Amino acid sequence: MAQKPKVDPHVGRLGYLQALVTEFQETQSQDAKEQVLANLANFAYDPSNYEYLRQLQVLDLFLDSLSEENETLVEFAIGGLCNLCPDRANKEHILHAGGVPLIINCLSSPNEETVLSAITTLMHLSPPGRSFLPELTATPVVQCMLRFSLSASARLRNLAQIFLEDFCSPRQVAEARSRQAHSALGIPLPRSVAPRQR
Amino acid sequence: MASSGGELGSLFDHHVQRAVCDTRAKYREGRRPRAVKVYTINLESQYLLIQGVPAVGVMKELVERFALYGAIEQYNALDEYPAEDFTEVYLIKFMNLQSARTAKRKMDEQSFFGGLLHVCYAPEFETVEETRKKLQMRKAYVVKTTENKDHYVTKKKLVTEHKDTEDFREDLHSEMSGFCKAAEALNTSAGNSNPYLPYSCELPLCYFSSKCMCSSRGPVDRASDSSKDGRNHHKTMGHYNHNDSLRKTQINSLKNSVACPGAQKAITSSEAVDRFMPRTTQLQERKRRREDDRKLGTFLQTNPSGNEIMIGPLLPDISKVDMHDDSLNTTANLIRHKLKEVISSVPKPPEDKPEDVHTSHPLKQRRRI
Numbered sequence: 001m002a003q004k005p006k007v008d009p010h011v012g013r014l015g016y017l018q019a020l021v022t023e024f025q026e027t028q029s030q031d032a033k034e035q036v037l038a039n040l041a042n043f044a045y046d047p048s049n050y051e052y053l054r055q056l057q058v059l060d061l062f063l064d065s066l067s068e069e070n071e072t073l074v075e076f077a078i079g080g081l082c083n084l085c086p087d088r089a090n091k092e093h094i095l096h097a098g099g100v101p102l103i104i105n106c107l108s109s110p111n112e113e114t115v116l117s118a119i120t121t122l123m124h125l126s127p128p129g130r131s132f133l134p135e136l137t138a139t140p141v142v143q144c145m146l147r148f149s150l151s152a153s154a155r156l157r158n159l160a161q162i163f164l165e166d167f168c169s170p171r172q173v174a175e176a177r178s179r180q181a182h183s184a185l186g187i188p189l190p191r192s193v194a195p196r197q198r
Numbered sequence: 199m200a201s202s203g204g205e206l207g208s209l210f211d212h213h214v215q216r217a218v219c220d221t222r223a224k225y226r227e228g229r230r231p232r233a234v235k236v237y238t239i240n241l242e243s244q245y246l247l248i249q250g251v252p253a254v255g256v257m258k259e260l261v262e263r264f265a266l267y268g269a270i271e272q273y274n275a276l277d278e279y280p281a282e283d284f285t286e287v288y289l290i291k292f293m294n295l296q297s298a299r300t301a302k303r304k305m306d307e308q309s310f311f312g313g314l315l316h317v318c319y320a321p322e323f324e325t326v327e328e329t330r331k332k333l334q335m336r337k338a339y340v341v342k343t344t345e346n347k348d349h350y351v352t353k354k355k356l357v358t359e360h361k362d363t364e365d366f367r368e369d370l371h372s373e374m375s376g377f378c379k380a381a382e383a384l385n386t387s388a389g390n391s392n393p394y395l396p397y398s399c400e401l402p403l404c405y406f407s408s409k410c411m412c413s414s415r416g417p418v419d420r421a422s423d424s425s426k427d428g429r430n431h432h433k434t435m436g437h438y439n440h441n442d443s444l445r446k447t448q449i450n451s452l453k454n455s456v457a458c459p460g461a462q463k464a465i466t467s468s469e470a471v472d473r474f475m476p477r478t479t480q481l482q483e484r485k486r487r488r489e490d491d492r493k494l495g496t497f498l499q500t501n502p503s504g505n506e507i508m509i510g511p512l513l514p515d516i517s518k519v520d521m522h523d524d525s526l527n528t529t530a531n532l533i534r535h536k537l538k539e540v541i542s543s544v545p546k547p548p549e550d551k552p553e554d555v556h557t558s559h560p561l562k563q564r565r566r567i
Contacts, residue, residue: 079236
């Protein structure tokens with residue numbers, strides 16, 4: 001079972017987040033890590049927490065967790081990043097910390113939620129206006145999006161389509177399409193696991 | 199393993215209710231037992247899937263119940279969706295995402311006509327345009343909220359610095375004389391107040407004479423801009439065209455801090471918004487504010503007995519009337535003197551019992567010989 005640090009109820013939001021981060025770093029239990037990461041990722045949805053999260057370096061914690069073997073941890077970490085990346089300060093931090101390659105790696109995850117969060121994060125990281133981040137519109141990424149746009153999953157199809165329409169130039173899309181015809185298999189499509197029916 | 203369907207209206211992983219987590223550490227247990235799940239903007243949707251509705255023909259009641267949380271654009275039953283025996287599955291589309299979020303939060307796990315509802319999002323029903331709009335709104339919301347927050351944070355910093363330099367302020371106030379001090383207070387409050395709270399500039403303005411108003415209006419705007427950009431209070435103070443020596447002492451002693459009752463007022467009026475202040479600090483704040491008001495009042499009214507501890511309302515002075523007779527005047531003076539003695543002796547003992555002061559104070563005052 002996870003440890004139980006003594007937390008004063010009056011310690012406030014920052015104290016609570018600090019306790020979560022500490023537990024994540026110290027615990028040996030995978031369950032506890034998942035719970036704490038999910039908790040942090042949900043906190044990342046609310047902009048009022050961003051100052052605290054930056055202070056506690058939770059953004060780096062999320063980025064580091066992207067390399068974990070546990071797929072659930074990756075899913076929660078990229079979910080957290082997806083939640084907080086529309087904020088300008090957070091976005092800059094992620095870009096400076098070299099987060100883009102890590103997020104692009106998530107596109108090859110077998111977990112559909114991970115892929116969806118990764119696509120959304122990349123979209124939010126793109127600079128405003130029609131200028132594009134070169135890494136985001138590199139051919140492998142565009143090819144990946146092209147394959148996603150043919151997926152059976154509606155959510156994946158929609159997001160991929162928005163990416164191609166809003167965040168790539170038509171020339172890049174055409175180029176990727178023509179190369180795809182010749183290249184070997186690219187990034188595999190994710191699968192979503194649904195339980196058997198009764 | 200592929201899902202049982204990519205088609206709409208089939209079972210998806212995110213529709214399945216996860217088991218509640220029962221291994222949470224005590225300090226992070228919430229009020230309701232919850233599963234371990236992360237909600238992102240991708241998962242949330244204006245479309246809600248409602249499972250577990252008893253098949254007793256209650257579609258109308260269901261929709262009415264959900265409509266409490268916001269306008270519903272459309273709704274229909276999902277007949278092909280795998281459902282438990284004797285239950286139905288419905289899809290409800292709300293006009294906006296926020297209503298859907300509220301409805302989900304409130305209605306999930308609620309009892310309805312004998313059944314337990316399971317409410318979840320169904321983003322797979324969105325069109326491309328709806329998804330695009332959803333993402334754009336989320337981004338706009340975050341950007342707007344953090345921009346507003348930045349200004350509250352600036353104000354917060356000013357307040358904490360203000361508390362640190364309380365002593366500085368007291369010294370400064372005692373050194374300078376009436377109007378100059380008022381002008382200085384006006385400068386600091388106008389210059390360092392939150393640009394998003396314009397009334398914080400106006401409050402001290404209406405306290406003091408109109409002489410201050412015209413000259414400080416211009417610098418206020420420039421000051422707000424520069425404080426927004428650089429948070430460099432040296433620069434903001436530099437814009438002022440008042441007494442130079444006054445300004446210099448200000449800069450030297452106060453540096454980056456705010457010190458004036460005006461800023462206090464602005465801060466307390468928006469206290470409820472963002473700040474968490476422990477009760478003892480609130481009491482101290484109120485006491486300090488009372489003292490400042492008193493000091494300002496005394497400066498403007500030139501009260502000779504400036505060191506009195508005043509509790510309760512300031513009663514009007516008894517007017518001195520000449521009786522045109524020496525003995526009568528002596529008597530009157532004696533009585534006045536006695537009254538003054540009695541009044542001044544009252545505050546000392548009941549520092550422990552302020553209520554007694556309030557009640558005994560007017561009693562003694564009204565005694566007539």
